[in-house]
Amino acid sequence: MNDTQHYATEVEFGDCDPAGIVYFPNYFRWMDAASRHYFRAYGLPEWRELTPHNGIIGTPLVDTQARFLRPARYGQRIEVRSRISEWRQKSFVMTHSVHRGDELLLECTEVRVFATRHPEDPERIKAVALPEALRALLPA
Amino acid sequence: MNDTQHYATEVEFGDCDPAGIVYFPNYFRWMDAASRHYFRAYGLPEWRELTPHNGIIGTPLVDTQARFLRPARYGQRIEVRSRISEWRQKSFVMTHSVHRGDELLLECTEVRVFATRHPEDPERIKAVALPEALRALLPA
Amino acid sequence: MNDTQHYATEVEFGDCDPAGIVYFPNYFRWMDAASRHYFRAYGLPEWRELTPHNGIIGTPLVDTQARFLRPARYGQRIEVRSRISEWRQKSFVMTHSVHRGDELLLECTEVRVFATRHPEDPERIKAVALPEALRALLPA
Amino acid sequence: MNDTQHYATEVEFGDCDPAGIVYFPNYFRWMDAASRHYFRAYGLPEWRELTPHNGIIGTPLVDTQARFLRPARYGQRIEVRSRISEWRQKSFVMTHSVHRGDELLLECTEVRVFATRHPEDPERIKAVALPEALRALLPA
Numbered sequence: 001m002n003d004t005q006h007y008a009t010e011v012e013f014g015d016c017d018p019a020g021i022v023y024f025p026n027y028f029r030w031m032d033a034a035s036r037h038y039f040r041a042y043g044l045p046e047w048r049e050l051t052p053h054n055g056i057i058g059t060p061l062v063d064t065q066a067r068f069l070r071p072a073r074y075g076q077r078i079e080v081r082s083r084i085s086e087w088r089q090k091s092f093v094m095t096h097s098v099h100r101g102d103e104l105l106l107e108c109t110e111v112r113v114f115a116t117r118h119p120e121d122p123e124r125i126k127a128v129a130l131p132e133a134l135r136a137l138l139p140a
Numbered sequence: 141m142n143d144t145q146h147y148a149t150e151v152e153f154g155d156c157d158p159a160g161i162v163y164f165p166n167y168f169r170w171m172d173a174a175s176r177h178y179f180r181a182y183g184l185p186e187w188r189e190l191t192p193h194n195g196i197i198g199t200p201l202v203d204t205q206a207r208f209l210r211p212a213r214y215g216q217r218i219e220v221r222s223r224i225s226e227w228r229q230k231s232f233v234m235t236h237s238v239h240r241g242d243e244l245l246l247e248c249t250e251v252r253v254f255a256t257r258h259p260e261d262p263e264r265i266k267a268v269a270l271p272e273a274l275r276a277l278l279p280a
Numbered sequence: 281m282n283d284t285q286h287y288a289t290e291v292e293f294g295d296c297d298p299a300g301i302v303y304f305p306n307y308f309r310w311m312d313a314a315s316r317h318y319f320r321a322y323g324l325p326e327w328r329e330l331t332p333h334n335g336i337i338g339t340p341l342v343d344t345q346a347r348f349l350r351p352a353r354y355g356q357r358i359e360v361r362s363r364i365s366e367w368r369q370k371s372f373v374m375t376h377s378v379h380r381g382d383e384l385l386l387e388c389t390e391v392r393v394f395a396t397r398h399p400e401d402p403e404r405i406k407a408v409a410l411p412e413a414l415r416a417l418l419p420a
Numbered sequence: 421m422n423d424t425q426h427y428a429t430e431v432e433f434g435d436c437d438p439a440g441i442v443y444f445p446n447y448f449r450w451m452d453a454a455s456r457h458y459f460r461a462y463g464l465p466e467w468r469e470l471t472p473h474n475g476i477i478g479t480p481l482v483d484t485q486a487r488f489l490r491p492a493r494y495g496q497r498i499e500v501r502s503r504i505s506e507w508r509q510k511s512f513v514m515t516h517s518v519h520r521g522d523e524l525l526l527e528c529t530e531v532r533v534f535a536t537r538h539p540e541d542p543e544r545i546k547a548v549a550l551p552e553a554l555r556a557l558l559p560a
Binding site: 299340395404 | 441468
Binding site for chain 3: 150152153154160169172173176180186187188198213214215
């Protein structure tokens, strides 16, 4: 089973900084988009459609590590390749690489949780296990 | 010598996502701002004022690692505390922690370089050593 | 009664584009922040604290017009001056000007509504009148 | 000659605010992207490729007016339709509409200039006429 999903976008003028290259927080925005597209590609509903059923509001990050290898400029097509490299009890490890044609621009590892609002404290969120029926849709 | 600088900001409505908490790429934006304020606090000129003299255009990231401990919501004051924890030949390690009052929200370690445009390839950037006169302004 | 509120911020490196000046959508972000600070300055609670009581989730825009007079660069302090220039049944007109010291950078007029989720269609929002008790806190 | 260009994108989780709808400054970001794609569609080079030849660094806004008709949520495809509705001496009027399927979400009119850096003051920009050879590539 193919367990990698590809998300393509184009770097825009406004994504770049005065040095003329991508302002790096935008890579995290694109990898976050790639993460949502990953789950959608396997048939999971949007998080907001899940919320009334199991309380899940999204997959916030608990940890991320990224290595930036080459800069990119506006007008260039880039592709984020994403897969889940490890499943844990209430979290998972997502691995992304960002490419421009043959060139690797960035590697990133994220630890994310499926989160609900905390039942007792609206200021906090709570990690939960992904329901089995949804887990079954995703690569082993 | 005090070697930690503090950068305060307030989380705005538009910094938060449909889960009602800070959309995480914004933390990287704030830590990047904190990094610029760090150098300004010790008297370094803006990067664009340095460019005509030594070609430096900024301090792009080559590596970052972040741990997210608690979410934040709009209307809350947060503070980024930043210091340079290690100097290398052409790079340095910047350590940030993000606080909301007494609570630690986030810890992050960044490896950054002082960069100029690459002399032969406008698509690339090149790491350079910080000129001694500027290095002397910063904590040992 | 003073009916203008001031919101100050500093233009950051990442707020600027490859032309070295503020990427214009950021002005709308800052004016939106200024709008929230306006209501907070007169004692209104955060929108999310209002939601359980009267359903209000925020003040989305229905119309905006802006004139850009001068560019700004990173490291510069700017100030947004905001007031409500007209009250209508279920909407209001907010007028902003953005200044850098003595210089006017931008003028903007926004029409906003107090919005709740639409009772029948989660895809839509619904304009409502601001409850009298809250309206009384604001300048006539 | 077809004088309208279409730019499609998908609303992402991080483009939305705590009300669950697109945070409005993102529409300006997408319309700005659509504007760049418009010129690219007719064969104009990227601005940074023009800069060494005629100094043009981009097309900053001098005026914009937008009407927001319907909100959008993450996971929805939207399309920006853009055309130049008027040519002036050193500026032009760009008209955008944003659609989600059959529904009109937003209408916007922008006045933009072709800008170079000001020859005497790096803090300012200067409007210039688009060179004839480039103008000839665009719809009358």
